[in-house]
Amino acid sequence: MHPGVISPTLLPARIATIAMAALLALATPAKAQDMANGSDLARRAVHVCAACHGDGGRSQNPAYPALAGQMPMYLARQLKDFRAQQRSEAGTQAYMWGVSALLDDDTIQALADYYSAQTPLAGHGKASPAVLRAGRDIFDNGLPAKGVRACASCHGEHAEGAAGFPRLAGQHADYLYAQLKGFGSRLRPHGVLMRAEAAHMSPVQMKAVAAYLQSL
Ligand code: HEC
Ligand code: HEC
Structure with missing residues (x-):
């Protein structure tokens, strides 16, 4: 079922948001000069993203869009639109608003760069x-x-x-x-x-x- 069509259960998204918050808190260093940069945080964050979007963003589940090989400018804008609660279909509200709220601009850019560099999902399907x-x-x-x-x-x-x-x-x-x-x-x-x-x-x-x- 597509989460935009059928009201999704909120549980996995809540768990993902909690997992993300925990990861980012772990990354917060004691001293400001050791502050983790965007790419450090992104390296941790991709483990949470992968729970839904798959390894390297090659989602096998049609409920979750593939991210691998996507344009970095497009990815960054979608993540900022989720964070600003502007892109607001039911599926994105339930799944992406919570996770994106925890990402700063540098981490968003690093995530966009990471996913754009992954090998895209191969063509598939059984259409006539x-x-x-x-x-x-x-x-x-x-x-x-x-x-x-x-x-x-x-x-x-x-x-x-x-x-x-x-x-x-x-x-x-x-x-x-x-x-x-x-x-x-x-x-x-x-x-x-x-x-x-x-x-x-x-x-x-x-x-x-x-x-x-x-x-x-
Ligand atoms: C709990 C599941 C879940 C997690 C975790 C998750 N996403 Fe998503 N994401 C979704 C769903 C579902 C959609 C599509 C919503 C829809 O169908 O409208 C989506 C959509 C997106 C889109 C829009 C794709 C497009 O083609 O427009 C981007 C970009 C994205 N997610 C990035 C991420 C990143 C980066 C992370 C980790 C920081 C992440 N997501 C974590 C479920 C998740
Ligand atoms: C004038 C330029 C333009 C044309 C022509 C165009 N698109 Fe798009 N399309 C866009 C832009 C820009 C976006 C990104 C929108 C956003 O950021 O929310 C987009 C997004 C999409 C998306 C959403 C992708 C995702 O990952 O969420 C789909 C699907 C899509 N277009 C399909 C089509 C199809 C099919 C056609 C032809 C019938 C088409 N587009 C013609 C500019 C165009």
Whole structure:
């Protein structure tokens, strides 16, 4: 079940937040000049992140987006949006607000650098060739009759991402589909560029493009 769709149990997120607080407290040195820097804290924090996002951010569970190989600028902005309680879908409120509240800017940057350097999740899924072809057509060409632009023009020819435009290749289709539906709402304020695209796609088209992206 996708946590954005079904109200998630809060227990794992609470435990993760407590674990993170404990790790960061352990890292607090007695003397200010020994203050752990962002990358020390990030090295500890990834153990907590891995409980949900998987080893190196290669999540095997579609409820948790993959982070490996994601654009560092995009990752840092999402973590800051969670911390500021601006990105606020049900799943992110339950899972990411508590953990991100404990991260300072240096640690966020170090986490973004760490995950962007990991080998991305390989393409996967069992969609039919017809669905994959339909998804690829939307990704490469958009839906000109509806004013939907080619996804590739922002997300890169192979959905590899660029700067603030996230990598989509290999990402779980369920997660991608949930985001496309969610961009119609105000829950992702930085998703403003996506609102027009998502508003003019049918659920069938969203599912096709999501399946294609997962297969890359
Ligand atoms: C208890 C589980 C849990 C833990 C621990 C956790 N996350 Fe998440 N994270 C989630 C879920 C669930 C989502 C997606 C929410 C949704 O579907 O909207 C998410 C989303 C994200 C996203 C957005 C991804 C995207 O493609 O936009 C980023 C970035 C992220 N997490 C980073 C981290 C980092 C870094 C850590 C460790 C400091 C961490 N998470 C710890 C569950 C967790
Ligand atoms: C004009 C540029 C632009 C175009 C065209 C575009 N996107 Fe995006 N997309 C973005 C930006 C910017 C974000 C990051 C939003 C944020 O930070 O919240 C994004 C985010 C996304 C996400 C969320 C990823 C995640 O990890 O949470 C999905 C899914 C997505 N786009 C799919 C698509 C698809 C499918 C198309 C084509 C139909 C498309 N995009 C076309 C700019 C664009």
